[in-house]
Amino acid sequence: MIATIAFYLFATLTIAPALAVVFARNPVHSVLWLILAFFNAAGLMLLVGAEFIAMLLVIVYVGAVAVLFLFVVMMLDIDFASLRRGFSANLPFGIIIALVLLGEIIVAVSAWKVGPTLSNHAIPAAAQPNIVALGQLLYSRYLFAFEIAGLLLLVAMIGAIVLTHRSRGDLRTPKVSKQIRRRPGEAIRMLDPGVGEGMKL
Amino acid sequence: MTDAFVRWGMSYDWAWFVATIIGILVIALPLMLAVAMIIYAERKIWAAMALRRGPNVVGPWGLLQSFADGLKVFLKETIIPTSANKGLFLIAPIVTFTVALIVWAVIPFQPGVVLADVNVGLLYVLAASSLGVYGVIVAGWASNSKYPFFSALRAAAQMVSYEVSIGFVLITVVLYAGTFNLSQIVVEQKGFGLGLVNAFGFNLLLFPMWVVFFISSMAETFRTPFDLVEAESELVAGHQTEYSSMSFALFWLGEYANVILMCALNAILFWGGWLPPVDWAPLYWIPGIIWLFAKMSFFFFCFGWVKATVPRYRYDQLMRLGWKIFLPLSLVFVVLVSGWLMLTRYGAGA
Numbered sequence: 001m002i003a004t005i006a007f008y009l010f011a012t013l014t015i016a017p018a019l020a021v022v023f024a025r026n027p028v029h030s031v032l033w034l035i036l037a038f039f040n041a042a043g044l045m046l047l048v049g050a051e052f053i054a055m056l057l058v059i060v061y062v063g064a065v066a067v068l069f070l071f072v073v074m075m076l077d078i079d080f081a082s083l084r085r086g087f088s089a090n091l092p093f094g095i096i097i098a099l100v101l102l103g104e105i106i107v108a109v110s111a112w113k114v115g116p117t118l119s120n121h122a123i124p125a126a127a128q129p130n131i132v133a134l135g136q137l138l139y140s141r142y143l144f145a146f147e148i149a150g151l152l153l154l155v156a157m158i159g160a161i162v163l164t165h166r167s168r169g170d171l172r173t174p175k176v177s178k179q180i181r182r183r184p185g186e187a188i189r190m191l192d193p194g195v196g197e198g199m200k201l
Numbered sequence: 202m203t204d205a206f207v208r209w210g211m212s213y214d215w216a217w218f219v220a221t222i223i224g225i226l227v228i229a230l231p232l233m234l235a236v237a238m239i240i241y242a243e244r245k246i247w248a249a250m251a252l253r254r255g256p257n258v259v260g261p262w263g264l265l266q267s268f269a270d271g272l273k274v275f276l277k278e279t280i281i282p283t284s285a286n287k288g289l290f291l292i293a294p295i296v297t298f299t300v301a302l303i304v305w306a307v308i309p310f311q312p313g314v315v316l317a318d319v320n321v322g323l324l325y326v327l328a329a330s331s332l333g334v335y336g337v338i339v340a341g342w343a344s345n346s347k348y349p350f351f352s353a354l355r356a357a358a359q360m361v362s363y364e365v366s367i368g369f370v371l372i373t374v375v376l377y378a379g380t381f382n383l384s385q386i387v388v389e390q391k392g393f394g395l396g397l398v399n400a401f402g403f404n405l406l407l408f409p410m411w412v413v414f415f416i417s418s419m420a421e422t423f424r425t426p427f428d429l430v431e432a433e434s435e436l437v438a439g440h441q442t443e444y445s446s447m448s449f450a451l452f453w454l455g456e457y458a459n460v461i462l463m464c465a466l467n468a469i470l471f472w473g474g475w476l477p478p479v480d481w482a483p484l485y486w487i488p489g490i491i492w493l494f495a496k497m498s499f500f501f502f503c504f505g506w507v508k509a510t511v512p513r514y515r516y517d518q519l520m521r522l523g524w525k526i527f528l529p530l531s532l533v534f535v536v537l538v539s540g541w542l543m544l545t546r547y548g549a550g551a
Binding site: 058062074 | 212214215217218289319320321324325327328329331332334335338339342350353354357358360361364381517518521
């Protein structure tokens with residue numbers, strides 16, 4: 001009963017904000033709606049017993065990726081009139097893609113009724129926690145794929161840094177070691193100049 | 202508690218629902234009281250360190266000062282700037298406050314006394330604390346004002362930076378405990394140090410990680426020396442600049458709830474949670490919750506101590522500490538800890 005209510009709550013709150021992402025006029029609002037959608041998708045994951053995936057979804061997508069999205073969108077000055085200009089020209093193409101997606105969803109739904117709590121497919125009771133099961137599989141059977149994925153991420157990260165990093169000649173980067181080594185004796189001089197004598201710096 | 206409701210003739214679902222709601226209230230209401238008292242305690246600590254008297258007028262020894270402040274804030278007018286984005290402007294403090302409260306769901310106070318004893322407890326803590334940044338960012342952006350916006354950008358960068366090293370620190374703890382469940386992590390610490398000391402922090406490999414965690418938790422809650430988010434000398438009051446009345450109070454309460462939470466995490470992850478410091482039978486006669494509170498109070502005192510004595514970092518120093526010192530250090534320790542555990546526990550069935 002509660003699970004059903006929770007499912008419909010999460011499902012509605014995933015789909016409605018997903019629509020709002022597209023329809024919102026303000027890009028920052030779009031990103032915030034997207035975050036809400038991510039968050040509720042994590043709730044759906046919890047309902048099917050995939051607690052590890054749910055937490056990862058929140059940590060990775062909501063906690064890291066979306067923060068960067070928001071960061072960039074807030075800083076950019078996006079002109080929405082120019083973004084919407086190509087709407088009618090791209091409309092047929094968009095409709096084709098939408099139809100293909102719709103077809104795929106219909107196939108997927110008819111192949112397996114989504115939502116085990118609703119279609120009376122009981123979730124198999126897990127003998128061990130999610131994390132243990134995933135870890136044992138990842139580090140034995142899929143070890144190679146797992147490590148390749150890690151290497152790919154590393155390459156992507158280094159690539160992004162190399163592509164965007166420009167060394168500018170006019171930067172005066174502070175040398176932290178020098179700053180730490182500095183002592184009061186080098187910065188302060190105690191003087192007692194006589195009247196009218198002044199002092200040399 | 203669910204069982205009791207079932208016996209009174211409720212269906213299991215509804216019994217669970219009602220029991221959970223009661224559980225939430227039992228945690229959240231004392232927490233609010235604790236926040237009020239801890240603000241008073243902290244002001245007294247700062248005052249003592251600055252050779253002042255601190256709050257001493259409202260109530261005996263000024264004990265009711267926080268409630269007087271709360272009442273004052275409650276009675277003030279809520280001002281919404283005309284150019285602010287109204288919806289988001291009002292949602293931001295609510296988000297901050299809510300996120301600060303939801304983490305408490307997985308904090309174990311005593312054996313078995315925890316609202317949600319979930320397998321992924323520690324990940325839940327990480328997930329919820331990564332949500333905290335949204336309150337600040339949204340507040341800064343929706344205020345439509347320069348200083349709050351600067352504050353929002355700083356907060357976003359700072360939280361993301363320190364969360365990385367906190368994540369690695371948590372992994373070292375999880376490697377030792379072998380579980381993400383917070384209650385189980387506490388149980389694993391029983392007699393950990395030479396069969397005598399109930400603390401992960403006693404371990405030479407984990408003690409440096411606790412230092413990193415302690416400093417990072419100050420950065421994560423925007424406390425001095427990392428309070429660049431609301432640096433009053435340059436940003437007025439940071440993201441809270443445009444807020445007044447209850448919306449301001451919600452930021453305040455959320456911030457302190459987060460600070461207490463970080464103290465609790467320090468105690469639970471590294472210093473034995475509800476266990477007494479030494480594994481000696483008579484000490485177990487004292488209820489676990491008192492041990493936990495004692496440890497939390499000690500860490501809170503340390504937080505206040507640091508705030509009263511340490512000057513603020515520069516922003517580039519803050520970033521350097523996060524990315525160039527803590528991140529490599531915690532990464533090296535993840536390798537060291539897993540190597541040590543491979544050496545000592547591999548094949549031992551652990």
